[in-house]
Amino acid sequence: MADPENAMGATTLRYAFGNVLSFFILLLIGVLAFSIRLFSVIKYESVIHEFDPYFNYRVTQFLTKNGIYDFWNWFDDRTWYPLGRVIGGTVYPGLTLTAGTLWWILNSLNVPLSVETVCVFTAPIFSAFASWATYLLTKEVKGAGAGLTAAALLAMVPSYISRSVAGSYDNEAVAIFALIFTFYLYIKTLNTGSLFYATLNALAYFYMVCSWGGYTFIINLIPMHVLLCIVTGRYSSRLYIAYAPFVVLGTLLAALVPVVGFNAVMTSEHFASFLVFIIIHVVAFVYYIKGILSPKMFKVAVMLVISVGLAVCCAVMAILIALVASSPTKGWSGRSLSLLDPTYASKYIPIIASVSEHQPPTWPSYFMDINVLAFLVPAGIIACFLPLSDASSFVVLYIVTSVYFSGVMVRLMLVLAPAACIMSGIALSEAFHVFTRSIKFQLPGLLGSSQVDSGDASSSTVVAQNDAGKVEKTEDTAKERPSKKNKKKEKEIVDKPSLKTKIEKRLLVLPLEASIFAILLLVLLGAFYVVHCVWAAAEAYSAPSIVLTSHSPDGGLHVFDDFREAYAWLSHNTEVDDKVASWWDYGYQTTAMANRTVIVDNNTWNNTHIATVGTAMSSPEKAAWEIFNSLDVKYVLVVFGGLVGYPSDDINKFLWMVRIGGGVFPHIKEPDYLRDGHYRIDSQATPTMLNCLMYKLSYYRFVETDGKGFDRVRRTEIGKKHFKLTHFEEVFTTHHWMVRIYKLKPPKNRIRGKAKKLKSKTSTTTSTKRSGANKRNPWH
Amino acid sequence: MARSTSKDAQALFNSLRSAYAATPTSLKIIDLYVGFAVFTALIQVVYMAIVGSFPFNSFLSGVLSCVGTAVLAVCLRIQVNKENKEFKDLPPERAFADFVLCNLVLHLVIMNFLG
Numbered sequence: 001m002a003d004p005e006n007a008m009g010a011t012t013l014r015y016a017f018g019n020v021l022s023f024f025i026l027l028l029i030g031v032l033a034f035s036i037r038l039f040s041v042i043k044y045e046s047v048i049h050e051f052d053p054y055f056n057y058r059v060t061q062f063l064t065k066n067g068i069y070d071f072w073n074w075f076d077d078r079t080w081y082p083l084g085r086v087i088g089g090t091v092y093p094g095l096t097l098t099a100g101t102l103w104w105i106l107n108s109l110n111v112p113l114s115v116e117t118v119c120v121f122t123a124p125i126f127s128a129f130a131s132w133a134t135y136l137l138t139k140e141v142k143g144a145g146a147g148l149t150a151a152a153l154l155a156m157v158p159s160y161i162s163r164s165v166a167g168s169y170d171n172e173a174v175a176i177f178a179l180i181f182t183f184y185l186y187i188k189t190l191n192t193g194s195l196f197y198a199t200l201n202a203l204a205y206f207y208m209v210c211s212w213g214g215y216t217f218i219i220n221l222i223p224m225h226v227l228l229c230i231v232t233g234r235y236s237s238r239l240y241i242a243y244a245p246f247v248v249l250g251t252l253l254a255a256l257v258p259v260v261g262f263n264a265v266m267t268s269e270h271f272a273s274f275l276v277f278i279i280i281h282v283v284a285f286v287y288y289i290k291g292i293l294s295p296k297m298f299k300v301a302v303m304l305v306i307s308v309g310l311a312v313c314c315a316v317m318a319i320l321i322a323l324v325a326s327s328p329t330k331g332w333s334g335r336s337l338s339l340l341d342p343t344y345a346s347k348y349i350p351i352i353a354s355v356s357e358h359q360p361p362t363w364p365s366y367f368m369d370i371n372v373l374a375f376l377v378p379a380g381i382i383a384c385f386l387p388l389s390d391a392s393s394f395v396v397l398y399i400v401t402s403v404y405f406s407g408v409m410v411r412l413m414l415v416l417a418p419a420a421c422i423m424s425g426i427a428l429s430e431a432f433h434v435f436t437r438s439i440k441f442q443l444p445g446l447l448g449s450s451q452v453d454s455g456d457a458s459s460s461t462v463v464a465q466n467d468a469g470k471v472e473k474t475e476d477t478a479k480e481r482p483s484k485k486n487k488k489k490e491k492e493i494v495d496k497p498s499l500k501t502k503i504e505k506r507l508l509v510l511p512l513e514a515s516i517f518a519i520l521l522l523v524l525l526g527a528f529y530v531v532h533c534v535w536a537a538a539e540a541y542s543a544p545s546i547v548l549t550s551h552s553p554d555g556g557l558h559v560f561d562d563f564r565e566a567y568a569w570l571s572h573n574t575e576v577d578d579k580v581a582s583w584w585d586y587g588y589q590t591t592a593m594a595n596r597t598v599i600v601d602n603n604t605w606n607n608t609h610i611a612t613v614g615t616a617m618s619s620p621e622k623a624a625w626e627i628f629n630s631l632d633v634k635y636v637l638v639v640f641g642g643l644v645g646y647p648s649d650d651i652n653k654f655l656w657m658v659r660i661g662g663g664v665f666p667h668i669k670e671p672d673y674l675r676d677g678h679y680r681i682d683s684q685a686t687p688t689m690l691n692c693l694m695y696k697l698s699y700y701r702f703v704e705t706d707g708k709g710f711d712r713v714r715r716t717e718i719g720k721k722h723f724k725l726t727h728f729e730e731v732f733t734t735h736h737w738m739v740r741i742y743k744l745k746p747p748k749n750r751i752r753g754k755a756k757k758l759k760s761k762t763s764t765t766t767s768t769k770r771s772g773a774n775k776r777n778p779w780h
Numbered sequence: 781m782a783r784s785t786s787k788d789a790q791a792l793f794n795s796l797r798s799a800y801a802a803t804p805t806s807l808k809i810i811d812l813y814v815g816f817a818v819f820t821a822l823i824q825v826v827y828m829a830i831v832g833s834f835p836f837n838s839f840l841s842g843v844l845s846c847v848g849t850a851v852l853a854v855c856l857r858i859q860v861n862k863e864n865k866e867f868k869d870l871p872p873e874r875a876f877a878d879f880v881l882c883n884l885v886l887h888l889v890i891m892n893f894l895g
Binding site for chain 1: 788796799852859875878881890893
């Protein structure tokens, strides 16, 4: 009588202990995820990185200063001059609203953190949340052990670290958390069939739509999974409850976000969800009818429906296809199309093709970004099939689609990272489960005690069959043992007959030494993974790219702070309303740090405007002056890395300026700038290249630095060394010559030289002789 | 052939009617509610076809609210139906509470989107 109670008490105590331990492990995982992302703050400073985060930072500043109504209605006139940009309708507000709320809460609690600090540390905080969400998701799929492993893996995976380092204040910082959390709620709804979780699922999806354009992945993956479940015969009413309310509520919530708006029902990216919505209703109806009719009548019903319904269906499909085919891109946006057809962007939209993040990844980048997980993933996939449940089929689908998309764009390796962590967590957890069970089973036999934990012995169901082999402890089948050490211990042979009587089912247990060795090897694998992740976080992904460092030969650190120097000069030495022209990479930083109006910025929504700037940079001085003057530009900013060897300067980006400019203005022809198919700036360069504005502005007075004009990036001496600028004057060059700022010279008051009759605007009668040039020429 | 199909249709119709008559009254009420919601949605679509789709957000929110309540009512019916083995330990009060919550969220969004 007392024994079962004791056993019960023992198991509840064990469960309680396990829960407390899990809680502390999760806490530690959160702390780990937060701290591993702090390398950039330690090595450099607490500064916002890159380009896009500066825009988000500026928007957050505006939000905290002016409140939410002004934020929704903000029309920004300091970028894309003279067009401006509607911020409220073109930005994904999730990140800025999250950081703004955090700042507001902290300030109302009298913790006076600045907006910049909150922005810098938003990403590490949300990566801790993301690892907790991974724990919840994997627990729903496989169990708590797999959940903890997956959470620990996600906290450190380099691919996620690269986009969520402290200072990388970009959409993905909160979007990955929203993605994993939405998937968790979907799986939870699928497993429990509760409408409450379905509501939460829709709300989490709303948060995801607010945060990132990648929400289309969710709204296509979940319908795909529902379709998979229906096709493989796993339809259940829980599936209907998980999917149908999600579609209706999710579409409405997505339409609420201004940047999505009516795209939620009109673009092809969402049509999959509607199609599967209709399909699941049809299937549900069929199951219902099947339930209330007798089998004979059901057959009759099926025949009737097929004959009548097929005709109707064809008509509807024809209408739908005609509607979709009438739009030239079949209703897909350019970015989504380039995901499905990787060659689309390079053929039609050079701007999308020019972004380095949109290139396909190289093979080594897989190992760099997900490391050990790359070969644990297949093991995880196999483990998901034993047994196959709705949740594990979802995770398999998720990894397969994310592997495909990560192969198209290197930026989407980020979406692969959580899937890989989940799969590897499952694989590792199953492997550990097998090994520890083997040890636990054999340890009593080894120690001579007769208590065998029958609970473990009867769990012969699930083993990851990727192990080296399984051994059956029965006497009849003499299987070959592919264990590492091929000898049996005497004690095991002796204990075998006595154990056999106690255990009725067949066991899948490995030899003791093999298990111990295998566990040691797995721990070693984990150690290698940790070492790699910490190295990647510290060395590869922590650079803020607005501050550069290099090591001098005597070991000291040399800091290149040229960008901020240039922006500070701009903000202190120019008028508030002056317009600055530069290539679109630097637009966000210029508006955020220098607080000046720019012509084009990283949003790249207007190809013609960018092409105008590109044409100006590729034209000779006079034509460029005309173009810039027509845009009211006062200052031109050029990034030049030739003196210090900074490879991402404007001369290296020049080919894109020519291509994008040439795409809109046909008088810019790319072959004019190429010699033997290459862009050259040395003495073999074409005259068009040597006369274009970008060359002149980059290399003006460059020969004064070392007497020969040796460009460290291109590794040659420049072609034209001594020249004067006629239409621009240099106003500032930073310490390492990395940023050079020029001012447009005003036109001269008096026009000297040949007596030409000027074309007058008001009277046409007085204009008589016309020279060859129609335009007024103020320089001769 | 046509006669046999029409006879089959008749037999089918009768068997459907008799099977449906056997469902409990509470479920029939929910079915009526679903039918009403779908009917309202259809009326809205016809009205839009006559009058035009401006303002589109109002049309969308109207139609989706009808479709949404229909879907949620079907979910309630699934959860309350005693023949459903998966939900036999879910108390119907809990199912109704979830239904009310989800409807609240849905209509809050609708009110916001109605414009």
